[in-house]
Amino acid sequence: MTAPVLRVTGLTKVFGAREQEALRLAGEGLGRDEILRRTGATLAVHDVGFAVERGELFVVMGLSGSGKSTLVRLLNRLIEPSAGTVEVEGRDLRALDDAELRTVRNEKISMVFQHFALLPHRTVRENAAYALKVRGAPAAVQRERADWALETVGLIDRAGARPEELSGGMRQRVGLARALAADSEVLLMDEPFSALDPLIRRDMQDLLERLQSELAKTIVFITHDLNEAMRLGDRILMLKDGRTVQLGTGPEIISAPADDYVADFTSDVDRTRVLTAGDLLREPRMTARLGDPPGEVLRRLGTAEANGVYVLDGDRRVAGVARDDLLARAVQEGRDALGPRELVPDYATIGADRPVVDFVHLVGRHTVPLGVLDDDGRLLGVVPRAAVLDALSAVPARGRRS
Amino acid sequence: MPHVPLGRWVSDLIDWLLATVPWLFDAVSAVMSALVEGLTDLLVTPPPVVWIVVFAVVALLLRGPWLALYTVLAFLLVVSLELWAETMQTLALVLVAAVIAAAIGVPLGILAARNRAVSVVVRPVLDFMQTTPVFVYLIPAVFFFGVGVVPGVVATILFAIPPGVRLTELGIRQVDREVVEAARAFGARPGQVLREVQLPLALPSIMAGVNQVIMLALSMVVTAGLLGAAGLGAVVVRAVTQLDVAAGFEGGLAVVLLAIFLDRLTGAFGQRAALSRFRAARAQRSLRDREPAAQAPVTGAAPAASPALETAPDR
Numbered sequence: 041m042t043a044p045v046l047r048v049t050g051l052t053k054v055f056g057a058r059e060q061e062a063l064r065l066a067g068e069g070l071g072r073d074e075i076l077r078r079t080g081a082t083l084a085v086h087d088v089g090f091a092v093e094r095g096e097l098f099v100v101m102g103l104s105g106s107g108k109s110t111l112v113r114l115l116n117r118l119i120e121p122s123a124g125t126v127e128v129e130g131r132d133l134r135a136l137d138d139a140e141l142r143t144v145r146n147e148k149i150s151m152v153f154q155h156f157a158l159l160p161h162r163t164v165r166e167n168a169a170y171a172l173k174v175r176g177a178p179a180a181v182q183r184e185r186a187d188w189a190l191e192t193v194g195l196i197d198r199a200g201a202r203p204e205e206l207s208g209g210m211r212q213r214v215g216l217a218r219a220l221a222a223d224s225e226v227l228l229m230d231e232p233f234s235a236l237d238p239l240i241r242r243d244m245q246d247l248l249e250r251l252q253s254e255l256a257k258t259i260v261f262i263t264h265d266l267n268e269a270m271r272l273g274d275r276i277l278m279l280k281d282g283r284t285v286q287l288g289t290g291p292e293i294i295s296a297p298a299d300d301y302v303a304d305f306t307s308d309v310d311r312t313r314v315l316t317a318g319d320l321l322r323e324p325r326m327t328a329r330l331g332d333p334p335g336e337v338l339r340r341l342g343t344a345e346a347n348g349v350y351v352l353d354g355d356r357r358v359a360g361v362a363r364d365d366l367l368a369r370a371v372q373e374g375r376d377a378l379g380p381r382e383l384v385p386d387y388a389t390i391g392a393d394r395p396v397v398d399f400v401h402l403v404g405r406h407t408v409p410l411g412v413l414d415d416d417g418r419l420l421g422v423v424p425r426a427a428v429l430d431a432l433s434a435v436p437a438r439g440r441r442s
Numbered sequence: 443m444p445h446v447p448l449g450r451w452v453s454d455l456i457d458w459l460l461a462t463v464p465w466l467f468d469a470v471s472a473v474m475s476a477l478v479e480g481l482t483d484l485l486v487t488p489p490p491v492v493w494i495v496v497f498a499v500v501a502l503l504l505r506g507p508w509l510a511l512y513t514v515l516a517f518l519l520v521v522s523l524e525l526w527a528e529t530m531q532t533l534a535l536v537l538v539a540a541v542i543a544a545a546i547g548v549p550l551g552i553l554a555a556r557n558r559a560v561s562v563v564v565r566p567v568l569d570f571m572q573t574t575p576v577f578v579y580l581i582p583a584v585f586f587f588g589v590g591v592v593p594g595v596v597a598t599i600l601f602a603i604p605p606g607v608r609l610t611e612l613g614i615r616q617v618d619r620e621v622v623e624a625a626r627a628f629g630a631r632p633g634q635v636l637r638e639v640q641l642p643l644a645l646p647s648i649m650a651g652v653n654q655v656i657m658l659a660l661s662m663v664v665t666a667g668l669l670g671a672a673g674l675g676a677v678v679v680r681a682v683t684q685l686d687v688a689a690g691f692e693g694g695l696a697v698v699l700l701a702i703f704l705d706r707l708t709g710a711f712g713q714r715a716a717l718s719r720f721r722a723a724r725a726q727r728s729l730r731d732r733e734p735a736a737q738a739p740v741t742g743a744a745p746a747a748s749p750a751l752e753t754a755p756d757r
Binding site: 113116118142143144145146147149150151153154155157158159160161170171174175218222228 | 623625639
């Protein structure tokens with residue numbers, strides 16, 4: 041489990057005759073345009089390296105011409121790399137002969153295409169079974185696996201149809217079923233949802249997230265849409281002119297874009313869907329515990345310039361909120377320990393993994409800031425209203441550049 | 443400017459071939475004449491009505507009742523013109539030549555689509571074959587095979603090969619790149635990609651090529667009549683030499699009737715792949731909507747076949 045399923049190092053592709061010279065110039069750090077001018081060769085991908093763990097959804101993100109489509113085809117050698125290595129489960133693909141490579145493609149790596157690439161003269165079921173047919177599996181096995189895959193993508197009732205009878209979203213479900221039926225560990229997805237209209241794209245993203253939570257494939261997902269990248273990707277590799285610009289999680293890229301190119305993208309991203317409560321939380325200024333003396337808590341409130349405080353039980357779970365007016369009355373009435381009578385439910389909490397869009401309406405409505413809880417209901421921290429506003433209004437780099 | 447003796451080189455080459463491998467030409471000659479004569483006998487021996495019924499049934503199955511009706515009327519007209527035997531001789535010659543031309547042209551087209559070098563070499567050769575005046579083919583054909591039906595068949599084959607090659611290559615090259623890529627990405631061997639993806643998807647184009655091969659072969663047989671090949675070509679040539687307008691018109695009309703029959707029939711091959719898919723889709727829809735399937739596939743396909751005919755007869 042510890043070794044990555046897919047490991048890529050120094051992956052480079054040059055299209056054109058003077059490959060070696062172009063490689064040398066690329067090694068000296070020259071840009072794509074300069075190399076094209078000097079050698080007539082196109083540097084499509086240069087020195088890209090990453091490792092994808094089992095069950096990880098790894099996104100490669102870039103504009104058209106950034107080399108992302110070439111990159112994904114280097115991973116199964118549909119395009120022959122000029123330099124670098126691609127290892128799948130520890131085997132270097134470039135060391136394989138043609139027959140071995142075909143076996144790996146058939147059993148270890150499946151691909152989903154932008155324009156679906158289904159066989160128009162075959163039925164949906166036959167398309168889904170394609171990898172098994174190539175493998176020479178018995179007809180019964182082909183049918184069983186294909187039907188399982190079609191069931192998984194919710195298309196089993198159209199198994200006898202031809203691709204042309206289906207809508208775009210349905211066709212891509214067939215494309216997905218074809219990849220799943222092969223039962224391969226690695227899934228390469230080349231802009232699989234780019235050709236679909238937005239509502240269908242949303243459905244397909246939901247489907248992929250659901251599948252991924254059940255099947256935990258090792259996925260390399262290509263896209264030019266950063267919102268899609270942020271939504272689906274565990275980690276994102278930003279590609280520009282064939283080179284890696286940044287590699288990190290969505291929130292990392294949003295909060296610290298590596299350069300203007302990335303910053304340009306992130307300015308268009310819907311931050312409320314990317315940033316989570318966990319990204320925004322901070323230590324509460326103060327907390328109180330059940331049993332603390334009300335007088336002391338009231339004094340600390342004064343120092344902290346706050347009107348209320350979270351009161352926690354022994355497990356750091358939220359028991360309630362102690363408000364200054366109730367504390368003052370408790371002191372007047374001579375009670376010496378915080379108990380249920382001093383607490384009010386004047387607060388709201390949210391799970392750490394929830395995006396801003398899910399809790400923005402709760403922020404700032406209570407005496408205390410929004411509480412962020414871990415999976416066991418313990419208080420991790422708080423999100424003050426200012427923190428949300430700050431995160432949503434930050435437009436890094438773009439303002440500076442213009 | 444000295445004269446480059448290109449023509450002499452070519453005729454020297456032909457002399458050398460004749461002297462070196464005479465057995466090759468004898469063998470080709472024997473096979474060709476056996477094929478044409480066998481097929482002619484088969485077509486001419488039974489009374490015309492037998493074959494007219496067979497042709498009509500084939501037309502009915504491939505295209506529908508209208509072509510079947512045309513077939514009956516057209517061939518009855520041919521019989522009444524007393525050109526039945528000649529028409530069948532021509533049909534035999536066309537079929538033999540077209541089958542051989544397609545058998546050479548289609549594989550060559552596949553090769554050219556898969557291999558750049560082959561494509562680069564084949565293209566100018568095809569240009570040469572298509573633009574060389576028809577009669578120039580006849581000269582070496584006569585040298586190699588004498589007079590009669592064989593040189594006519596050979597010249598016809600050479601003349602009819604190019605569209606088979608071109609449309610096959612074009613069809614395979616036009617297959618969606620991503621679909622071919624998908625087959626490779628799932629581990630298909632090159633042969634599997636060809637058989638399961640490229641050929642089925644290129645089939646309409648390949649069949650359009652076969653249709654063209656047949657039409658070109660038919661347009662060539664009249665010229666082959668000059669060499670003494672029996673059939674409608676001989677009828678027309680005789681009419682021309684005797685300035686017999688009536689016989690010339692009747693012979694020419696029989697050629698046209700045969701051409702329309704063959705074109706409509708083979709035009710159907712090209713659409714059958716697409717058609718059967720279309721029909722399947724319709725059937726599926728009509729099952730859902732509980733609508734009877736209309737006969738649109740049959741009538742909808744007819745116009746597409748006519749351009750093929752327009753290019754052929756005046757070659």
